Amino acid sequence: MSDSDPQAYVDEMVRKRGYVLDYHKLMAKQDFEVLQAANGLVSAAYLRERSLDRRTKELIFIVSLTVMRAGKGHIQSHIRVALELGVDPREILEAIEIALPEAGVVAFQHGFEAWCEVVGAEGIEPTVTVS
Known part of the structure; x- marks a missing residue:
């Protein structure tokens, strides 16, 4: 540099x-x-690269940023790098889910939303209504 x-x-x-x-x-x-x-x-x-490879470090970064509720763009930048390194979207989601027991639903939802936007995840809409 x-x-x-x-x-x-x-x-x-x-x-x-x-x-x-x-x-x-x-x-x-x-x-x-x-x-x-x-x-x-x-x-x-x-x-x-030392003991951990770049893929592993990206997953750790994604989880730590999720737990800290970092800016969505910051989390997404690491999600994109992980994807470019060949990390499967499902592996990234599984890493983000680690935030649930330690940091709670709010932190998880923050990371999950960032993930959804990057990978284009879609949900299932209910087919019934409650009156």
């Missing part, structure tokens, strides 16, 4: 991560040094 050119740095972030968040774009222009420091931590813990 370019240590002196914010534009090249952000472009390289997209290539390595598969996405870039709005705060990355803003920090690149407003405080490039702090963006680089924060990205260094993310690279060490998340992007570099």
Whole structure:
């Protein structure tokens, strides 16, 4: 990554991560040094393959973001990367469901809604009405 050119740095972030968040774009222009420091931590813990592969890390990220009720767009960016890495949509849903016992229905619904939008999930409408 370019240590002196914010534009090249952000472009390289997209290539390595598969996405870039709005705060990355803003920090690149407003405080490039702090963006680089924060990205260094993310690279060490998340992007570099060590014991866990990238697919597993994406699933963990999706669950942790769901439990924290992160912005839907943030969760969706990791869902998209997971799908690009070959993770099955059902595997992602199963990971999100882990939020149910630990974080509750509200947190689960937040992650589930993000998942539904990315994968185009459809539901079943009732065929009966109650008067």
